[in-house]
Amino acid sequence: MKTLTTLLPALPLIVMTCVVQARGIDPQEVLRLSDEGILHTSEKLDAKALTEHPGARIIGTQLKNIYGRYVYNVELRDAQGIEWDLEIDAATGHVYRNRQDN
Numbered sequence: 001m002k003t004l005t006t007l008l009p010a011l012p013l014i015v016m017t018c019v020v021q022a023r024g025i026d027p028q029e030v031l032r033l034s035d036e037g038i039l040h041t042s043e044k045l046d047a048k049a050l051t052e053h054p055g056a057r058i059i060g061t062q063l064k065n066i067y068g069r070y071v072y073n074v075e076l077r078d079a080q081g082i083e084w085d086l087e088i089d090a091a092t093g094h095v096y097r098n099r100q101d102n
Helices: 002-021 027-035 042-052
Strands: 022-024 057-066 069-077 083-089 095-100
Touching (some): 042 057, 042 095
Antiparallel strands (some): 057 069
16 A cells, blocks of 8 residues: 555656657658768668568558657558558667567
8 A cells, every 4th residue: 555655646757758758750850860860761761661571552650759769660551451560760770570460
């Protein structure tokens, strides 16, 4: 009970921290970061995603800043109609996650 009493007042702060840690990136900022060579261009990241699933089509993309890392999310649909979610490090091009969407 004492632990619950201690954690309960901190709960809003914990939730806000989680919300703040993952944020979308302003398009102007994306262009600036790409021009400065900090991030790969969306075209290059899209090409990387498509090499993972040849013949697929991109159905959605989003760039997020998660804990200080720029992560490019790509949703693909392959020739069989299966959807895939990929997470790519926008600075290095490394594919973090490549999983079938449920």
